[in-house]
Amino acid sequence: MTHTNGIPYRRATSGGAVGLDVQVITSHASDIGVDIDSWDFNIFTMNPDTVLVDMATAVFTTHNLFTVFNINVTDFTDWARLVSKSYFSNPYHNVLHATEVLQAMHFFIMQNGRKFFSDLYLLAAFFAAIVHDLEHPGVNNNFLVATMDDLAVTYNGLSVLENFHVCRAFKLLFSLNNNWVQKCLTKSQFFEFHSIVTQLVLSTDMARHVETISHVSSRLAGGASMLTTSANKAEVLLLLQVFIKSSDIANSCRPWPVCERWALQVTNEFCMQGDQERQLKLPVSPFMDRNSLRVPKCQSAFIEFVLQPLVELLVKLVPTTQVCLENLHSNLAEWKRRLGEDEARASQAQLQTH
Numbered sequence: 001m002t003h004t005n006g007i008p009y010r011r012a013t014s015g016g017a018v019g020l021d022v023q024v025i026t027s028h029a030s031d032i033g034v035d036i037d038s039w040d041f042n043i044f045t046m047n048p049d050t051v052l053v054d055m056a057t058a059v060f061t062t063h064n065l066f067t068v069f070n071i072n073v074t075d076f077t078d079w080a081r082l083v084s085k086s087y088f089s090n091p092y093h094n095v096l097h098a099t100e101v102l103q104a105m106h107f108f109i110m111q112n113g114r115k116f117f118s119d120l121y122l123l124a125a126f127f128a129a130i131v132h133d134l135e136h137p138g139v140n141n142n143f144l145v146a147t148m149d150d151l152a153v154t155y156n157g158l159s160v161l162e163n164f165h166v167c168r169a170f171k172l173l174f175s176l177n178n179n180w181v182q183k184c185l186t187k188s189q190f191f192e193f194h195s196i197v198t199q200l201v202l203s204t205d206m207a208r209h210v211e212t213i214s215h216v217s218s219r220l221a222g223g224a225s226m227l228t229t230s231a232n233k234a235e236v237l238l239l240l241q242v243f244i245k246s247s248d249i250a251n252s253c254r255p256w257p258v259c260e261r262w263a264l265q266v267t268n269e270f271c272m273q274g275d276q277e278r279q280l281k282l283p284v285s286p287f288m289d290r291n292s293l294r295v296p297k298c299q300s301a302f303i304e305f306v307l308q309p310l311v312e313l314l315v316k317l318v319p320t321t322q323v324c325l326e327n328l329h330s331n332l333a334e335w336k337r338r339l340g341e342d343e344a345r346a347s348q349a350q351l352q353t354h
Contacts, residue, residue: 036059036106039321056076057073063122090136091269097251100247102129104247108243108314124197125240135168141159141207146277166198209310246310252303255327274288296335303335
């Protein structure tokens with residue numbers, strides 16, 4: 001059976017990785033210069049020109065996905081390079097962010113012992129992490145809706161960017177002569193894969209943040225098994241949604257140097273949106289006005305009221321992720337210390353003017 005692009009869906013379900021020798025793949029995965037299994041991983045030490053290809057190859061090798069799905073490694077790396085080039089050079093929503101989210105997904109899955117995850121779910125989870133912000137324009141959904149951007153009209157103002165990222169990811173995939181996903185899955189597997197990827201990427205919409213946390217928290221509070229004795233597909237998907245949401249915003253849980261650098265870069269991107277809003281005579285969004293924004297105050301609020309409830313939930317689900325919560329507390333304390341210094345300087349300056 002073939003898709004309209006003429007590429008056949010996979011028929012067989014066995015075989016090994018093709019395109020490169022398995023030993024070559026394994027050697028490449030171990031030579032990228034970072035420990036992909038460590039939460040202390042620092043994305044900024046990697047080569048920005050090859051970072052996504054290197055990390056994707058390492059993760060897929062670690063989880064044996066090249067062999068399990070008979071993936072042509074040359075096709076895969078060609079696709080990963082194209083994805084990498086399709087990320088724009090935004091201060092925050094860029095290829096480094098996508099790669100860090102992929103590493104975080106790998107970390108959380110490994111901390112969970114890979115329990116409950118079929119190979120197809122792993123394939124979809126890592127694919128979703130790789131493409132979750134593809135072609136991000138550097139502004140948020142609210143901006144697109146407020147300016148009646150074509151994307152907001154196309155997606156009716158609902159999870160605009162997240163729908164766009166999924167759409168672009170699969171359009172890019174189907175534009176290739178060597179569509180490695182289609183070639184390695186049966187038709188029924190592909191439809192399930194597409195559904196999983198879509199639901200995972202859509203779950204990164206911050207408009208769904210409270211809903212997801214409340215849903216999982218209520219299950220835990222109600223004494224539901226939540227992947228302790230059962231593993232139905234709905235629960236597996238819910239756990240992966242917690243993982244990708246955590247991966248997407250957990251740079252504030254990294255060691256302080258990484259946390260601080262990402263905070264400055266996201267602030268830069270936010271202020272660039274605020275500048276556009278001011279130019280268009282729109283209300284400048286909260287935390288995006290470079291004339292009044294204070295980074296320690298913004299970061300303290302984000303960590304305390306948005307990120308911390310999610311990470312606490314993550315630790316309940318996977319206790320071995322405790323390092324994330326420990327770093328969160330340490331980084332929050334540092335931001336609050338800096339906020340106190342800022343406020344003291346402001347008070348001193350005010351006294352000097354009187």
